[in-house]
Amino acid sequence: MDTTASPNTHTLDQWASLFNPFWSLLSAMTRKAGETEAPEEAGLTDSHVKTSQEALLAIFKTWSAFTETLSEPSSLTAVTGSITAFLPELVNKVVAFGLSGFMKVQSHFMEKFSEIGKGTQAFSFDNLDKDSLRFLADLYEKEVRPYLKVPQLGLMRFHQERMNEAFDAWALFQTKLAAFLRLVGLPVEKSVKVFQETVERQIREGGVPDDPRKLYTTWIKILEGHFMTLFKSPEYTAMLADTLASLESFLAARNRVLEDLLQSLPIPSSREVDELAKELHDLKRRVRDLEKAAQGPRRA
């Protein structure tokens, strides 16, 4: 390793070394899958399948070779050297910061990849991986959000703050929505597993599920059961409320920006219209009450 390498070099080095084993592993996994999956058993004898696998394998190998080459200290120095040659230091820092964030995301995704295929417990949402998408929120909150909170100055300070607030609320909503959608997707994942087990059991017991409609009915019942279990869980209820709250925060922040904009145009804002509607509503009620009071005895 070149001891005089810049921070970018270290970052790229880490990235490349992190990626290299991953591609090798994936390549190996694909090869292994290709060997163990007898196409005839699955009823897939088309030569296109093999061709596709080979093509995929080739892509993996190429990418693996590329990352290996990139992880060489000389390559990294060359790359970062060429970058620093024409970019100012500030931009380099930003790039380094961006790469650092990207690495965190990538590292987390790889962890999650490694968990693919691990069992999912049927009809249970007790031990949810609540932090599965938390890293996105963390990344945003630690690396981006502080910049939006930097005090604004000057004539446009107020508007800039509101814009930042709206962006902040939007970003938070996106993270909450992603987590919510993942949660809502869990029953599908779990139902597929249970469905597979159910069909396997049927086959072992001598039944051959050859009717697509029956298979579908079995699956939809399993899916419905999983949804019901999830929807009754406190985790889901809390996340639903949380997601709705973040949506509302975003809409409120967005509306404030729009109202600022409308103030500069000859268009009444919704807040102004609401105030007028409230006054009208109160007036109408008072008129009706007075009418009733005047007609009281006749309407009793």
Add this chain to the structure above:
Amino acid sequence: MAGHPRIPVDLILEKLAQEAEKAQQRAGEVSRVLLGRLSTDIATTPYEVVHQVDRVKLKHYLPTREANPELRTPLLVVYALINRETMLDLQPERSVVRNFLQAGIDLYMIDWGYPSRKDRFLTIDDHVNVYMDEMVEFIRRRCRTDKVNLMGICMGGTFCVIYSALHPHKVKNLVTTVCPTNFDTDEGLLHIWMRQVDVDMMVDTFGNMPGDLLNLGFLLLNPARLMIDKYVGFLENMNDRSFVENFIRMEKWIFDSPDVPGETFRQFVKDCYQQNLLIQNRLVVGSRRVDLKKITMPLLNIYGQYDHLVPPGAANLLTKAVGSEDTTDICLDTGHIGIYVSSKTQREFTPAIVTWLKTRDKAPPARKEGDGRAARKADRPKKRAWTERTRPPVGRKERVNV
């Protein structure tokens, strides 16, 4: 691999291949149905708008036969603020409206219309003590009667309960159908979810509650059935004209969702779903406390055994809470919507109401000018004669599971 049996994809594919010819024939039928003329109009029973306050209209259905002397008191139907009253008249063969008319009922219905931004400040008080009361007053004047029969559906039923408690002298008989009155139950997901919702933030943000957002919430109550299975069923029956027409009618109705006035939604969620004030006689509407003991008129309470929106636990406490001694609970073997649209339930639901009303409506209420207290006292049922809870008369039971 031993121990890991596979789905016999080859057999499934073979079966699919065998059915290819059938599928081709079916595709032709599907295209004929979908490209042909479909009768998908809803709410086709003739009516006239006889009164209107703001956006709220009072429909009077044109009678299809001469009035039934046993059913002389006009019936006012109050639908919920969510979705529209057209559900009661989805198609001619399965129309609660037509069935009522054929029984000779003088039928009125409130059409809440489509609330706009300016309606966001309307409260439950406005809906009950202004709009409903205006409509009842109009019918009383028009029909020269002291009282009306009141029938409420879902949230409209809750409004009818509140109205009957606040204006008992204007209601002869009360019919509540799939009507939530007890909100402290975990039987329905809606009841669980609503407790967690920050309704203040929601209403402050949205103003009126968007109908589409509410619909999304209802779809999420059972996505497997409502977002997948329902449409799989449609795909399977696309060659059946009648099925397609009925399906589209239902789609038209279910996604015809007016927004709900914000302040009404806020009060309904906070006072009912979160604090369950109504059944405890602690709900305040228009500065008046709603005391269910003041509901002394006969009460028929119908709900669905498999209702996922208003489960039995949310509906079946009402008859015990009211002051009336003539109460009947009917639990039908169906769900929230099926109670009005399923063919099977149609044969039970409307006849049950008509029979119940006939028994209590033979004599027209005497019109008393001036103080209504005399009329109220005269119309009060004799306790023993009308007490189903204590002694169910023949043909009527305290709780009927159909």
